[in-house]
Amino acid sequence: MKKVYCIGELLIDFVAENQGNDLAKAEVFTKKPGGAPANVACAIAKLGGLSKFIGCVGEDQFGSFLLGVLEDNHVDISLAQRSKNFTTLAFVSIAEDGERDFVFSRGADKKLKYDSKIKKSFQNNIVHLGAATALLGGDLEDAYGRYFFDALTQNAFISFDPNFRSDLWKGDENIFVKKCMPFVQKAHLCKFSLEEARLISGKVNLEECCEFLHEVGTKVITITLGGEGTLLSTETTKHTIPSIPVNPVDTTGAGDAFIGCLLYQIAGLHDPLEILENIDLLIDFVKIANKAGALTTTNFGAIPSLPNLEQLLAIE
Ligand code: ATP
Known part of the structure:
Protein backbone atom coordinates (compact mmCIF):
# COMPACT_ATOMS: atom_id res chain seq x y z
CA MET A 1 0.00 0.00 0.00
CA LYS A 2 1.44 3.36 -1.05
CA LYS A 3 1.50 6.28 1.36
CA VAL A 4 -0.58 9.37 0.62
CA TYR A 5 0.95 12.70 1.66
CA CYS A 6 -1.82 15.27 2.11
CA ILE A 7 -0.51 18.83 2.05
CA GLY A 8 -2.38 21.99 3.02
CA GLU A 9 -4.41 23.50 5.82
CA LEU A 10 -5.90 22.28 9.07
CA LEU A 11 -8.03 24.83 10.90
CA ILE A 12 -10.97 25.38 13.20
CA ASP A 13 -14.37 26.08 11.69
CA PHE A 14 -16.60 27.93 14.14
CA VAL A 15 -20.06 27.30 12.77
CA ALA A 16 -22.80 29.69 13.94
CA GLU A 17 -25.88 27.92 15.22
CA ASN A 18 -29.38 28.99 14.13
CA GLN A 19 -28.51 32.57 13.19
CA GLY A 20 -29.34 32.71 9.49
CA ASN A 21 -26.50 34.11 7.48
CA ASP A 22 -25.60 37.10 9.64
CA LEU A 23 -22.47 36.60 11.73
CA ALA A 24 -23.08 39.94 13.45
CA LYS A 25 -26.15 38.40 15.10
CA ALA A 26 -24.60 35.01 15.87
CA GLU A 27 -24.16 34.16 19.56
CA VAL A 28 -23.45 30.45 19.66
CA PHE A 29 -20.72 28.77 17.63
CA THR A 30 -19.77 25.11 17.39
CA LYS A 31 -16.08 24.28 17.09
CA LYS A 32 -15.33 21.84 14.27
CA PRO A 33 -12.10 20.61 12.72
CA GLY A 34 -11.77 21.90 9.16
CA GLY A 35 -9.41 21.97 6.21
CA ALA A 36 -9.96 19.90 3.09
CA PRO A 37 -6.48 18.25 2.87
CA ALA A 38 -6.80 17.18 6.52
CA ASN A 39 -10.26 15.74 5.81
CA VAL A 40 -8.80 13.79 2.88
CA ALA A 41 -6.05 12.41 5.13
CA CYS A 42 -8.73 11.26 7.60
CA ALA A 43 -10.87 9.75 4.81
CA ILE A 44 -7.91 7.60 3.68
CA ALA A 45 -6.81 6.55 7.16
CA LYS A 46 -10.37 5.72 8.23
CA LEU A 47 -10.59 3.27 5.33
CA GLY A 48 -7.35 1.63 6.49
CA GLY A 49 -4.93 3.47 4.19
CA LEU A 50 -1.65 5.16 5.10
CA SER A 51 -1.96 8.94 5.10
CA LYS A 52 0.46 11.57 6.34
CA PHE A 53 -0.59 15.15 6.92
CA ILE A 54 1.78 18.02 6.13
CA GLY A 55 0.48 21.33 7.46
CA CYS A 56 0.88 23.76 10.34
CA VAL A 57 -1.23 24.59 13.41
CA GLY A 58 -0.56 26.87 16.38
CA GLU A 59 1.12 25.91 19.64
CA ASP A 60 -2.23 26.61 21.29
CA GLN A 61 -5.11 24.46 22.56
CA PHE A 62 -6.85 24.55 19.17
CA GLY A 63 -3.73 23.20 17.48
CA SER A 64 -3.56 20.37 20.04
CA PHE A 65 -7.24 19.64 19.49
CA LEU A 66 -6.82 19.45 15.70
CA LEU A 67 -3.78 17.20 15.77
CA GLY A 68 -5.60 15.02 18.31
CA VAL A 69 -8.51 14.60 15.87
CA LEU A 70 -6.12 13.50 13.11
CA GLU A 71 -4.38 11.06 15.46
CA ASP A 72 -7.71 9.63 16.63
CA ASN A 73 -8.46 8.95 12.99
CA HIS A 74 -5.08 7.18 12.52
CA VAL A 75 -3.51 9.87 10.33
CA ASP A 76 0.29 10.03 10.69
CA ILE A 77 1.03 13.55 12.04
CA SER A 78 4.81 13.17 12.35
CA LEU A 79 5.32 15.74 9.55
CA ALA A 80 2.83 18.29 10.92
CA GLN A 81 4.34 21.51 12.22
CA ARG A 82 3.40 23.96 15.00
CA SER A 83 3.98 27.69 15.04
CA LYS A 84 3.85 30.50 17.59
CA ASN A 85 1.03 32.02 15.53
CA PHE A 86 -2.47 31.11 16.69
CA THR A 87 -4.30 28.31 14.91
CA THR A 88 -6.20 29.50 11.82
CA LEU A 89 -9.91 30.10 12.50
CA ALA A 90 -12.86 30.41 10.13
CA PHE A 91 -16.20 31.71 11.43
CA GLY A 107 -2.80 32.24 11.55
CA ALA A 108 -0.53 29.23 11.73
CA ASP A 109 -1.57 27.46 8.51
CA LYS A 110 0.46 29.99 6.49
CA LYS A 111 3.60 29.23 8.53
CA LEU A 112 4.30 25.79 7.05
CA LYS A 113 8.03 25.57 6.32
CA TYR A 114 9.48 23.56 3.48
CA ASP A 115 11.54 20.58 4.68
CA SER A 116 13.90 19.18 2.04
CA LYS A 117 14.27 15.92 4.01
CA ILE A 118 10.73 14.85 3.09
CA LYS A 119 11.44 14.85 -0.65
CA LYS A 120 12.84 11.30 -0.87
CA SER A 121 9.83 9.78 0.84
CA PHE A 122 7.56 11.02 -1.97
CA GLN A 123 9.26 8.57 -4.31
CA ASN A 124 6.69 6.18 -5.80
CA ASN A 125 4.08 7.33 -3.31
CA ILE A 126 1.07 9.63 -3.73
CA VAL A 127 1.02 13.37 -3.05
CA HIS A 128 -2.35 15.09 -2.66
CA LEU A 129 -2.35 18.89 -2.84
CA GLY A 130 -5.46 20.69 -1.61
CA ALA A 131 -5.29 24.37 -2.38
CA ALA A 132 -7.88 26.26 -0.31
CA THR A 133 -5.47 28.46 1.67
CA ALA A 134 -2.20 27.22 0.15
CA LEU A 135 -2.29 29.74 -2.69
CA LEU A 136 -3.03 32.72 -0.42
CA GLY A 137 0.63 33.47 0.24
CA GLY A 138 2.83 33.00 3.30
CA ASP A 139 5.48 30.33 3.84
CA LEU A 140 2.79 27.76 3.02
CA GLU A 141 2.53 28.87 -0.61
CA ASP A 142 6.30 28.62 -0.99
CA ALA A 143 6.45 25.20 0.71
CA PHE A 157 1.47 10.18 -8.34
CA ILE A 158 0.03 13.70 -7.95
CA ASP A 172 -9.29 37.98 -7.28
CA GLU A 173 -10.70 34.88 -8.97
CA ASN A 174 -8.40 35.36 -11.97
CA ILE A 175 -5.35 35.26 -9.66
CA PHE A 176 -6.63 32.03 -8.14
CA VAL A 177 -7.05 30.49 -11.60
CA LYS A 178 -3.55 31.56 -12.63
CA LYS A 179 -2.03 30.08 -9.48
CA CYS A 180 -3.89 26.79 -9.97
CA MET A 181 -2.72 26.35 -13.55
CA PRO A 182 0.69 24.65 -12.97
CA PHE A 183 -1.01 22.05 -10.75
CA VAL A 184 -3.83 21.50 -13.24
CA GLN A 185 -1.25 21.04 -16.00
CA LYS A 186 0.95 18.52 -14.21
CA ALA A 187 -1.24 16.56 -11.78
CA HIS A 188 -2.17 13.02 -12.81
CA LEU A 189 -5.60 13.39 -11.24
CA CYS A 190 -7.64 16.55 -10.63
CA LYS A 191 -10.84 16.71 -8.62
CA PHE A 192 -13.10 19.64 -9.37
CA SER A 193 -16.54 20.71 -8.30
CA LEU A 194 -18.69 21.97 -11.17
CA GLU A 195 -18.02 25.57 -10.08
CA GLU A 196 -14.24 24.97 -10.07
CA ALA A 197 -14.21 23.25 -13.45
CA ARG A 198 -16.07 26.20 -14.95
CA LEU A 199 -13.97 28.84 -13.19
CA ILE A 200 -10.63 27.30 -14.15
CA SER A 201 -11.54 26.44 -17.73
CA GLY A 202 -13.54 29.61 -18.37
CA LYS A 203 -16.18 27.42 -20.09
CA VAL A 204 -19.75 26.69 -19.04
CA ASN A 205 -20.49 23.56 -21.03
CA LEU A 206 -19.08 20.47 -19.31
CA GLU A 207 -17.75 18.93 -22.53
CA GLU A 208 -15.86 22.15 -23.26
CA CYS A 209 -14.59 22.36 -19.65
CA CYS A 210 -13.04 18.88 -19.96
CA GLU A 211 -11.70 19.58 -23.44
CA PHE A 212 -9.90 22.68 -22.12
CA LEU A 213 -8.54 20.93 -19.02
CA HIS A 214 -7.19 17.98 -21.02
CA GLU A 215 -5.66 20.37 -23.52
CA VAL A 216 -3.68 22.12 -20.78
CA GLY A 217 -2.47 18.75 -19.48
CA THR A 218 -4.80 17.10 -16.93
CA LYS A 219 -4.79 13.34 -17.44
CA VAL A 220 -7.75 12.25 -15.33
CA ILE A 221 -10.51 14.69 -14.42
CA THR A 222 -13.24 14.01 -11.89
CA ILE A 223 -15.99 16.60 -11.58
CA THR A 224 -18.19 15.91 -8.57
CA LEU A 225 -21.85 16.67 -9.18
CA GLY A 226 -23.47 16.19 -5.75
CA GLY A 227 -26.46 13.81 -5.90
CA GLU A 228 -25.90 13.35 -9.64
CA GLY A 229 -22.62 11.50 -9.05
CA THR A 230 -19.32 12.21 -10.81
CA LEU A 231 -18.21 13.03 -14.31
CA LEU A 232 -15.05 11.08 -15.08
CA SER A 233 -13.08 12.25 -18.07
CA THR A 234 -9.83 11.05 -19.62
CA GLU A 235 -8.32 12.17 -22.90
CA THR A 236 -10.22 9.39 -24.68
CA THR A 237 -13.47 8.77 -22.76
CA LYS A 238 -16.12 10.45 -20.65
CA HIS A 239 -18.55 8.78 -18.24
CA THR A 240 -21.10 10.16 -15.81
CA ILE A 241 -21.06 7.71 -12.94
CA PRO A 242 -24.19 7.89 -10.78
CA SER A 243 -24.04 7.99 -7.01
CA ILE A 244 -26.31 6.06 -4.68
CA PRO A 245 -29.60 7.43 -3.32
CA VAL A 246 -29.30 8.84 0.21
CA ASN A 247 -31.12 11.34 2.42
CA PRO A 248 -28.48 14.05 2.88
CA VAL A 249 -28.42 16.10 6.08
CA ASP A 250 -25.02 17.84 5.71
CA THR A 251 -22.92 17.79 2.54
CA THR A 252 -19.75 19.18 4.21
CA GLY A 253 -16.78 16.99 3.35
CA ALA A 254 -18.49 14.86 0.68
CA GLY A 255 -15.93 15.94 -1.89
CA ASP A 256 -13.06 15.15 0.50
CA ALA A 257 -14.56 11.74 1.27
CA PHE A 258 -14.82 11.12 -2.48
CA ILE A 259 -11.22 12.01 -3.36
CA GLY A 260 -9.92 10.33 -0.18
CA CYS A 261 -11.65 7.08 -1.10
CA GLU A 277 -4.59 2.97 -18.99
CA ASN A 278 -7.33 0.94 -17.36
CA ILE A 279 -10.57 2.91 -17.64
CA ASP A 280 -12.76 0.04 -16.37
CA LEU A 281 -10.78 -0.08 -13.15
CA LEU A 282 -11.04 3.69 -12.81
CA ILE A 283 -14.82 3.55 -13.29
CA ASP A 284 -15.07 0.90 -10.54
CA PHE A 285 -12.97 3.07 -8.22
CA VAL A 286 -15.17 6.12 -8.87
CA LYS A 287 -18.34 4.08 -8.19
CA ILE A 288 -16.97 3.20 -4.75
CA ALA A 289 -15.72 6.75 -4.11
CA ASN A 290 -19.22 8.05 -4.93
CA LYS A 291 -20.56 5.81 -2.15
CA ALA A 292 -18.06 7.29 0.31
CA GLY A 293 -19.17 10.80 -0.71
CA ALA A 294 -22.85 9.87 -0.41
CA LEU A 295 -22.43 8.24 3.02
CA THR A 296 -20.67 11.36 4.33
CA THR A 297 -23.77 13.45 3.59
CA THR A 298 -25.97 11.31 5.83
CA ASN A 299 -24.50 12.62 9.10
CA PHE A 300 -23.47 16.01 10.50
CA GLY A 301 -19.84 17.20 10.34
CA ALA A 302 -17.14 16.17 7.87
CA ILE A 303 -14.68 13.96 9.78
CA PRO A 304 -17.16 12.10 12.03
CA SER A 305 -19.23 11.20 8.94
CA LEU A 306 -16.41 9.70 6.87
CA PRO A 307 -17.07 5.98 6.39
CA ASN A 308 -14.78 3.17 7.47
CA LEU A 309 -14.23 0.19 5.17
CA GLU A 310 -16.90 -1.94 6.81
CA GLN A 311 -19.55 0.79 6.35
CA LEU A 312 -18.47 1.31 2.76
CA LEU A 313 -18.58 -2.38 1.87
CA ALA A 314 -22.00 -2.77 3.52
CA ILE A 315 -23.54 -0.55 0.81
CA GLU A 316 -24.86 -2.42 -2.23
P1 ATP B 1 -17.07 19.82 -0.98
O1 ATP B 1 -18.30 20.48 -0.40
O2 ATP B 1 -16.42 18.89 0.00
O3 ATP B 1 -16.13 20.74 -1.70
P2 ATP B 1 -17.88 18.79 -3.59
O4 ATP B 1 -18.81 19.88 -4.03
O5 ATP B 1 -16.65 18.58 -4.31
O6 ATP B 1 -17.65 18.82 -2.03
P3 ATP B 1 -20.05 16.93 -3.91
O7 ATP B 1 -20.31 16.99 -5.35
O8 ATP B 1 -21.02 17.60 -2.98
O9 ATP B 1 -18.57 17.38 -3.62
O10 ATP B 1 -19.96 15.42 -3.44
C1 ATP B 1 -18.90 14.54 -3.75
C2 ATP B 1 -19.47 13.21 -4.18
O11 ATP B 1 -20.27 12.67 -3.11
C3 ATP B 1 -20.38 13.31 -5.40
O12 ATP B 1 -19.64 13.18 -6.59
C4 ATP B 1 -21.33 12.14 -5.16
O13 ATP B 1 -20.77 10.95 -5.64
C5 ATP B 1 -21.44 12.06 -3.64
N1 ATP B 1 -22.62 12.82 -3.19
C6 ATP B 1 -22.66 14.11 -2.76
N2 ATP B 1 -23.93 14.49 -2.47
C7 ATP B 1 -24.71 13.42 -2.71
C8 ATP B 1 -26.12 13.16 -2.61
N3 ATP B 1 -26.97 14.10 -2.22
N4 ATP B 1 -26.57 11.94 -2.98
C9 ATP B 1 -25.72 10.98 -3.38
N5 ATP B 1 -24.39 11.16 -3.49
C10 ATP B 1 -23.88 12.35 -3.17
Whole structure:
Protein backbone atom coordinates (compact mmCIF):
# COMPACT_ATOMS: atom_id res chain seq x y z
CA MET A 1 0.00 0.00 0.00
CA LYS A 2 1.44 3.36 -1.05
CA LYS A 3 1.50 6.28 1.36
CA VAL A 4 -0.58 9.37 0.62
CA TYR A 5 0.95 12.70 1.66
CA CYS A 6 -1.82 15.27 2.11
CA ILE A 7 -0.51 18.83 2.05
CA GLY A 8 -2.38 21.99 3.02
CA GLU A 9 -4.41 23.50 5.82
CA LEU A 10 -5.90 22.28 9.07
CA LEU A 11 -8.03 24.83 10.90
CA ILE A 12 -10.97 25.38 13.20
CA ASP A 13 -14.37 26.08 11.69
CA PHE A 14 -16.60 27.93 14.14
CA VAL A 15 -20.06 27.30 12.77
CA ALA A 16 -22.80 29.69 13.94
CA GLU A 17 -25.88 27.92 15.22
CA ASN A 18 -29.38 28.99 14.13
CA GLN A 19 -28.51 32.57 13.19
CA GLY A 20 -29.34 32.71 9.49
CA ASN A 21 -26.50 34.11 7.48
CA ASP A 22 -25.60 37.10 9.64
CA LEU A 23 -22.47 36.60 11.73
CA ALA A 24 -23.08 39.94 13.45
CA LYS A 25 -26.15 38.40 15.10
CA ALA A 26 -24.60 35.01 15.87
CA GLU A 27 -24.16 34.16 19.56
CA VAL A 28 -23.45 30.45 19.66
CA PHE A 29 -20.72 28.77 17.63
CA THR A 30 -19.77 25.11 17.39
CA LYS A 31 -16.08 24.28 17.09
CA LYS A 32 -15.33 21.84 14.27
CA PRO A 33 -12.10 20.61 12.72
CA GLY A 34 -11.77 21.90 9.16
CA GLY A 35 -9.41 21.97 6.21
CA ALA A 36 -9.96 19.90 3.09
CA PRO A 37 -6.48 18.25 2.87
CA ALA A 38 -6.80 17.18 6.52
CA ASN A 39 -10.26 15.74 5.81
CA VAL A 40 -8.80 13.79 2.88
CA ALA A 41 -6.05 12.41 5.13
CA CYS A 42 -8.73 11.26 7.60
CA ALA A 43 -10.87 9.75 4.81
CA ILE A 44 -7.91 7.60 3.68
CA ALA A 45 -6.81 6.55 7.16
CA LYS A 46 -10.37 5.72 8.23
CA LEU A 47 -10.59 3.27 5.33
CA GLY A 48 -7.35 1.63 6.49
CA GLY A 49 -4.93 3.47 4.19
CA LEU A 50 -1.65 5.16 5.10
CA SER A 51 -1.96 8.94 5.10
CA LYS A 52 0.46 11.57 6.34
CA PHE A 53 -0.59 15.15 6.92
CA ILE A 54 1.78 18.02 6.13
CA GLY A 55 0.48 21.33 7.46
CA CYS A 56 0.88 23.76 10.34
CA VAL A 57 -1.23 24.59 13.41
CA GLY A 58 -0.56 26.87 16.38
CA GLU A 59 1.12 25.91 19.64
CA ASP A 60 -2.23 26.61 21.29
CA GLN A 61 -5.11 24.46 22.56
CA PHE A 62 -6.85 24.55 19.17
CA GLY A 63 -3.73 23.20 17.48
CA SER A 64 -3.56 20.37 20.04
CA PHE A 65 -7.24 19.64 19.49
CA LEU A 66 -6.82 19.45 15.70
CA LEU A 67 -3.78 17.20 15.77
CA GLY A 68 -5.60 15.02 18.31
CA VAL A 69 -8.51 14.60 15.87
CA LEU A 70 -6.12 13.50 13.11
CA GLU A 71 -4.38 11.06 15.46
CA ASP A 72 -7.71 9.63 16.63
CA ASN A 73 -8.46 8.95 12.99
CA HIS A 74 -5.08 7.18 12.52
CA VAL A 75 -3.51 9.87 10.33
CA ASP A 76 0.29 10.03 10.69
CA ILE A 77 1.03 13.55 12.04
CA SER A 78 4.81 13.17 12.35
CA LEU A 79 5.32 15.74 9.55
CA ALA A 80 2.83 18.29 10.92
CA GLN A 81 4.34 21.51 12.22
CA ARG A 82 3.40 23.96 15.00
CA SER A 83 3.98 27.69 15.04
CA LYS A 84 3.85 30.50 17.59
CA ASN A 85 1.03 32.02 15.53
CA PHE A 86 -2.47 31.11 16.69
CA THR A 87 -4.30 28.31 14.91
CA THR A 88 -6.20 29.50 11.82
CA LEU A 89 -9.91 30.10 12.50
CA ALA A 90 -12.86 30.41 10.13
CA PHE A 91 -16.20 31.71 11.43
CA VAL A 92 -19.08 30.76 9.21
CA SER A 93 -22.85 30.96 9.28
CA ILE A 94 -25.00 29.21 6.75
CA ALA A 95 -28.62 30.11 6.13
CA GLU A 96 -31.19 27.49 5.15
CA ASP A 97 -30.95 28.56 1.51
CA GLY A 98 -27.20 27.86 1.64
CA GLU A 99 -26.12 31.52 1.73
CA ARG A 100 -22.96 32.02 3.79
CA ASP A 101 -21.45 34.73 5.92
CA PHE A 102 -17.72 34.31 6.57
CA VAL A 103 -14.92 35.78 8.68
CA PHE A 104 -11.45 34.31 8.27
CA SER A 105 -8.68 34.77 10.79
CA ARG A 106 -5.54 33.41 9.21
CA GLY A 107 -2.80 32.24 11.55
CA ALA A 108 -0.53 29.23 11.73
CA ASP A 109 -1.57 27.46 8.51
CA LYS A 110 0.46 29.99 6.49
CA LYS A 111 3.60 29.23 8.53
CA LEU A 112 4.30 25.79 7.05
CA LYS A 113 8.03 25.57 6.32
CA TYR A 114 9.48 23.56 3.48
CA ASP A 115 11.54 20.58 4.68
CA SER A 116 13.90 19.18 2.04
CA LYS A 117 14.27 15.92 4.01
CA ILE A 118 10.73 14.85 3.09
CA LYS A 119 11.44 14.85 -0.65
CA LYS A 120 12.84 11.30 -0.87
CA SER A 121 9.83 9.78 0.84
CA PHE A 122 7.56 11.02 -1.97
CA GLN A 123 9.26 8.57 -4.31
CA ASN A 124 6.69 6.18 -5.80
CA ASN A 125 4.08 7.33 -3.31
CA ILE A 126 1.07 9.63 -3.73
CA VAL A 127 1.02 13.37 -3.05
CA HIS A 128 -2.35 15.09 -2.66
CA LEU A 129 -2.35 18.89 -2.84
CA GLY A 130 -5.46 20.69 -1.61
CA ALA A 131 -5.29 24.37 -2.38
CA ALA A 132 -7.88 26.26 -0.31
CA THR A 133 -5.47 28.46 1.67
CA ALA A 134 -2.20 27.22 0.15
CA LEU A 135 -2.29 29.74 -2.69
CA LEU A 136 -3.03 32.72 -0.42
CA GLY A 137 0.63 33.47 0.24
CA GLY A 138 2.83 33.00 3.30
CA ASP A 139 5.48 30.33 3.84
CA LEU A 140 2.79 27.76 3.02
CA GLU A 141 2.53 28.87 -0.61
CA ASP A 142 6.30 28.62 -0.99
CA ALA A 143 6.45 25.20 0.71
CA TYR A 144 3.50 24.01 -1.33
CA GLY A 145 5.18 24.91 -4.62
CA ARG A 146 8.42 23.22 -3.57
CA TYR A 147 6.70 20.04 -2.41
CA PHE A 148 4.88 20.00 -5.75
CA PHE A 149 8.21 20.23 -7.55
CA ASP A 150 9.61 17.43 -5.34
CA ALA A 151 6.59 15.26 -6.09
CA LEU A 152 7.19 15.77 -9.81
CA THR A 153 10.90 14.99 -9.66
CA GLN A 154 10.39 11.96 -7.37
CA ASN A 155 7.81 10.41 -9.72
CA ALA A 156 5.04 10.59 -7.17
CA PHE A 157 1.47 10.18 -8.34
CA ILE A 158 0.03 13.70 -7.95
CA SER A 159 -3.54 14.56 -7.09
CA PHE A 160 -4.84 18.14 -7.02
CA ASP A 161 -8.04 19.67 -5.64
CA PRO A 162 -8.32 23.46 -6.07
CA ASN A 163 -10.83 23.76 -3.19
CA PHE A 164 -11.96 27.16 -4.42
CA ARG A 165 -13.52 29.19 -1.59
CA SER A 166 -15.29 32.21 -3.05
CA ASP A 167 -15.13 34.00 0.33
CA LEU A 168 -11.31 33.96 0.17
CA TRP A 169 -10.91 35.13 -3.43
CA LYS A 170 -13.62 37.77 -3.95
CA GLY A 171 -12.52 39.96 -6.85
CA ASP A 172 -9.29 37.98 -7.28
CA GLU A 173 -10.70 34.88 -8.97
CA ASN A 174 -8.40 35.36 -11.97
CA ILE A 175 -5.35 35.26 -9.66
CA PHE A 176 -6.63 32.03 -8.14
CA VAL A 177 -7.05 30.49 -11.60
CA LYS A 178 -3.55 31.56 -12.63
CA LYS A 179 -2.03 30.08 -9.48
CA CYS A 180 -3.89 26.79 -9.97
CA MET A 181 -2.72 26.35 -13.55
CA PRO A 182 0.69 24.65 -12.97
CA PHE A 183 -1.01 22.05 -10.75
CA VAL A 184 -3.83 21.50 -13.24
CA GLN A 185 -1.25 21.04 -16.00
CA LYS A 186 0.95 18.52 -14.21
CA ALA A 187 -1.24 16.56 -11.78
CA HIS A 188 -2.17 13.02 -12.81
CA LEU A 189 -5.60 13.39 -11.24
CA CYS A 190 -7.64 16.55 -10.63
CA LYS A 191 -10.84 16.71 -8.62
CA PHE A 192 -13.10 19.64 -9.37
CA SER A 193 -16.54 20.71 -8.30
CA LEU A 194 -18.69 21.97 -11.17
CA GLU A 195 -18.02 25.57 -10.08
CA GLU A 196 -14.24 24.97 -10.07
CA ALA A 197 -14.21 23.25 -13.45
CA ARG A 198 -16.07 26.20 -14.95
CA LEU A 199 -13.97 28.84 -13.19
CA ILE A 200 -10.63 27.30 -14.15
CA SER A 201 -11.54 26.44 -17.73
CA GLY A 202 -13.54 29.61 -18.37
CA LYS A 203 -16.18 27.42 -20.09
CA VAL A 204 -19.75 26.69 -19.04
CA ASN A 205 -20.49 23.56 -21.03
CA LEU A 206 -19.08 20.47 -19.31
CA GLU A 207 -17.75 18.93 -22.53
CA GLU A 208 -15.86 22.15 -23.26
CA CYS A 209 -14.59 22.36 -19.65
CA CYS A 210 -13.04 18.88 -19.96
CA GLU A 211 -11.70 19.58 -23.44
CA PHE A 212 -9.90 22.68 -22.12
CA LEU A 213 -8.54 20.93 -19.02
CA HIS A 214 -7.19 17.98 -21.02
CA GLU A 215 -5.66 20.37 -23.52
CA VAL A 216 -3.68 22.12 -20.78
CA GLY A 217 -2.47 18.75 -19.48
CA THR A 218 -4.80 17.10 -16.93
CA LYS A 219 -4.79 13.34 -17.44
CA VAL A 220 -7.75 12.25 -15.33
CA ILE A 221 -10.51 14.69 -14.42
CA THR A 222 -13.24 14.01 -11.89
CA ILE A 223 -15.99 16.60 -11.58
CA THR A 224 -18.19 15.91 -8.57
CA LEU A 225 -21.85 16.67 -9.18
CA GLY A 226 -23.47 16.19 -5.75
CA GLY A 227 -26.46 13.81 -5.90
CA GLU A 228 -25.90 13.35 -9.64
CA GLY A 229 -22.62 11.50 -9.05
CA THR A 230 -19.32 12.21 -10.81
CA LEU A 231 -18.21 13.03 -14.31
CA LEU A 232 -15.05 11.08 -15.08
CA SER A 233 -13.08 12.25 -18.07
CA THR A 234 -9.83 11.05 -19.62
CA GLU A 235 -8.32 12.17 -22.90
CA THR A 236 -10.22 9.39 -24.68
CA THR A 237 -13.47 8.77 -22.76
CA LYS A 238 -16.12 10.45 -20.65
CA HIS A 239 -18.55 8.78 -18.24
CA THR A 240 -21.10 10.16 -15.81
CA ILE A 241 -21.06 7.71 -12.94
CA PRO A 242 -24.19 7.89 -10.78
CA SER A 243 -24.04 7.99 -7.01
CA ILE A 244 -26.31 6.06 -4.68
CA PRO A 245 -29.60 7.43 -3.32
CA VAL A 246 -29.30 8.84 0.21
CA ASN A 247 -31.12 11.34 2.42
CA PRO A 248 -28.48 14.05 2.88
CA VAL A 249 -28.42 16.10 6.08
CA ASP A 250 -25.02 17.84 5.71
CA THR A 251 -22.92 17.79 2.54
CA THR A 252 -19.75 19.18 4.21
CA GLY A 253 -16.78 16.99 3.35
CA ALA A 254 -18.49 14.86 0.68
CA GLY A 255 -15.93 15.94 -1.89
CA ASP A 256 -13.06 15.15 0.50
CA ALA A 257 -14.56 11.74 1.27
CA PHE A 258 -14.82 11.12 -2.48
CA ILE A 259 -11.22 12.01 -3.36
CA GLY A 260 -9.92 10.33 -0.18
CA CYS A 261 -11.65 7.08 -1.10
CA LEU A 262 -10.44 7.30 -4.70
CA LEU A 263 -6.84 7.83 -3.54
CA TYR A 264 -7.16 5.01 -0.99
CA GLN A 265 -8.00 2.63 -3.84
CA ILE A 266 -5.26 4.00 -6.12
CA ALA A 267 -2.77 3.58 -3.26
CA GLY A 268 -3.49 -0.15 -3.32
CA LEU A 269 -2.21 -0.50 -6.90
CA HIS A 270 1.33 -1.64 -7.61
CA ASP A 271 1.58 1.27 -10.06
CA PRO A 272 -0.93 4.14 -9.59
CA LEU A 273 -0.38 5.14 -13.21
CA GLU A 274 -2.33 1.99 -14.15
CA ILE A 275 -5.51 4.07 -13.82
CA LEU A 276 -4.44 6.10 -16.85
CA GLU A 277 -4.59 2.97 -18.99
CA ASN A 278 -7.33 0.94 -17.36
CA ILE A 279 -10.57 2.91 -17.64
CA ASP A 280 -12.76 0.04 -16.37
CA LEU A 281 -10.78 -0.08 -13.15
CA LEU A 282 -11.04 3.69 -12.81
CA ILE A 283 -14.82 3.55 -13.29
CA ASP A 284 -15.07 0.90 -10.54
CA PHE A 285 -12.97 3.07 -8.22
CA VAL A 286 -15.17 6.12 -8.87
CA LYS A 287 -18.34 4.08 -8.19
CA ILE A 288 -16.97 3.20 -4.75
CA ALA A 289 -15.72 6.75 -4.11
CA ASN A 290 -19.22 8.05 -4.93
CA LYS A 291 -20.56 5.81 -2.15
CA ALA A 292 -18.06 7.29 0.31
CA GLY A 293 -19.17 10.80 -0.71
CA ALA A 294 -22.85 9.87 -0.41
CA LEU A 295 -22.43 8.24 3.02
CA THR A 296 -20.67 11.36 4.33
CA THR A 297 -23.77 13.45 3.59
CA THR A 298 -25.97 11.31 5.83
CA ASN A 299 -24.50 12.62 9.10
CA PHE A 300 -23.47 16.01 10.50
CA GLY A 301 -19.84 17.20 10.34
CA ALA A 302 -17.14 16.17 7.87
CA ILE A 303 -14.68 13.96 9.78
CA PRO A 304 -17.16 12.10 12.03
CA SER A 305 -19.23 11.20 8.94
CA LEU A 306 -16.41 9.70 6.87
CA PRO A 307 -17.07 5.98 6.39
CA ASN A 308 -14.78 3.17 7.47
CA LEU A 309 -14.23 0.19 5.17
CA GLU A 310 -16.90 -1.94 6.81
CA GLN A 311 -19.55 0.79 6.35
CA LEU A 312 -18.47 1.31 2.76
CA LEU A 313 -18.58 -2.38 1.87
CA ALA A 314 -22.00 -2.77 3.52
CA ILE A 315 -23.54 -0.55 0.81
CA GLU A 316 -24.86 -2.42 -2.23
P1 ATP B 1 -17.07 19.82 -0.98
O1 ATP B 1 -18.30 20.48 -0.40
O2 ATP B 1 -16.42 18.89 0.00
O3 ATP B 1 -16.13 20.74 -1.70
P2 ATP B 1 -17.88 18.79 -3.59
O4 ATP B 1 -18.81 19.88 -4.03
O5 ATP B 1 -16.65 18.58 -4.31
O6 ATP B 1 -17.65 18.82 -2.03
P3 ATP B 1 -20.05 16.93 -3.91
O7 ATP B 1 -20.31 16.99 -5.35
O8 ATP B 1 -21.02 17.60 -2.98
O9 ATP B 1 -18.57 17.38 -3.62
O10 ATP B 1 -19.96 15.42 -3.44
C1 ATP B 1 -18.90 14.54 -3.75
C2 ATP B 1 -19.47 13.21 -4.18
O11 ATP B 1 -20.27 12.67 -3.11
C3 ATP B 1 -20.38 13.31 -5.40
O12 ATP B 1 -19.64 13.18 -6.59
C4 ATP B 1 -21.33 12.14 -5.16
O13 ATP B 1 -20.77 10.95 -5.64
C5 ATP B 1 -21.44 12.06 -3.64
N1 ATP B 1 -22.62 12.82 -3.19
C6 ATP B 1 -22.66 14.11 -2.76
N2 ATP B 1 -23.93 14.49 -2.47
C7 ATP B 1 -24.71 13.42 -2.71
C8 ATP B 1 -26.12 13.16 -2.61
N3 ATP B 1 -26.97 14.10 -2.22
N4 ATP B 1 -26.57 11.94 -2.98
C9 ATP B 1 -25.72 10.98 -3.38
N5 ATP B 1 -24.39 11.16 -3.49
C10 ATP B 1 -23.88 12.35 -3.17
